[in-house]
Amino acid sequence: MSAAVSRRVTVVTAVHGPSARFLPDAYTSLCAQRLPTGWEWEWIVQEDGTTDEVRPHVPDDARVTFRQGRPGGPGVARTIALAHAEGAYVKVLDADDRLTPGALARDLAVLEADPTVGWTTSRVLDLLPDGSTVGFPDDPDDGPIARGAVLDHWKRNDFRAPVHPASLCVRRELLVALGGWMALPASEDTGLLLALNAVSRGWFSAEAGLLYRKWEGQVTGQAAHVDPAERAARTAVAEARAHALAGFDWTFPSTTATPPGPPAP
Template sequence: MRVEVVTAVHADYARFLPAAWESLRAQTHTAWAWLVQIDGPASAVRTALVGCGAAEDARVRIATNGTREGPAVTRNVALGRTTAPFIQNLDADDELEPGALTALATALDTHPVAGFAVGQARDLLGSGDLVEFPLPFTPGPIARGALVSHWETEPGRYLLPVHPAGVMWRRDLLLAAGGWSALYNMEDTGLLMTASALAPGIVVEEVTLRYRRHRNQRSTQTTNFEGGGEQISLVRQRAAALLAGPGWGPQLVG
């Protein structure tokens, strides 16, 4: 089954692209293409892709926004370029485990009612060490709305049930959910909860994502943004409204 891997990247993260590229080259699943969408100035990103050899590979398709628009817009622009039935997100500073695409695509292929698949993620520290964080689910199907129920947002405690950066999406569901949400530092969380409110998913046993920890991450930056609580409320209200409806049905391919 074809998989298209979507990566939004800006100049500051260009240095991470060779590692992301090597993680793609190591995949046991070979029917993939990499859609790199450049957010803002393109020179540093193109230089990095040429330097690691990715730009010469026919499976790599590079496009630019022309302006700096942020991760949600950039991923959605890349989504508009996709045609494959399965879409894998890969943040520019992260890496996929070698068996990630195989495990996730196989799970979706064998569970046609599942709209998304996700595996374990490990933090990749600057030292090179990997730190595991077990999921609150056993491998197998998870019910529609389960991720919303397990999302912890109480004051002083914020915890997502799965890592949204490593999800493989059924493209039909991704389109129905409207792509990545227009939220500040929560664009992938908004999508994750919307998708869970629309469809069941599947958890694979394998570790699929290496999530790089570094000082330049948006999630570690101080900010004057004061709308975090309102954003959480919006995501929860949207999820509740969707859960009250009929949900999403897969468009099966014969």
């Protein structure tokens, strides 16, 4: 990895037709980020489909790449986008959400300072249709998240994670090692969060880093999202994956890696 690429954050956005109109707001929030000297961002916008609805809303910016693919859900779109991600870190930004000022810099500060932290999350505020925001009352304290803590909380609180997966920033090598997002019709980002926490420590920033838009076309607001049978299946496979990963003798960063040998003659 070149020095330039190693100092890059790849922002990945999955988008479909109904949410495409919010892309300019997401882009504005991305342009407002102030990164440390020498750092840059790239934005990969991956359409979950091959329609003509999204492209008109994609900003004309050399840092922005737009791609399309056959539909498979947001998890598939984000994972296929990894083929083109060049940054050392991958930041999630859903098409209908917005970053708050300083969000990327705070993620970088944690990940650059502590190589034992595999991922970061932040406080999330719901962005309501009238422009007001609402926070969550039970956010954890600012600081590290121990391995296994997310799964424990998730099981004790009706499958609600203590931190929001839409605010994830992840070391690219760790994200790729886990196979990206889960192949689920929903909760694919929660499944990834559980997997990440099964093998690595995380970090929570108590300063709001994401505005999570609430609107009438939101996928998580549809009836299918809370179908009992599907929800039970999603949670079962996500939990099973996290338990399986936790049971393996592998953590990030690896503690069993073989030291490099002497150079070849």
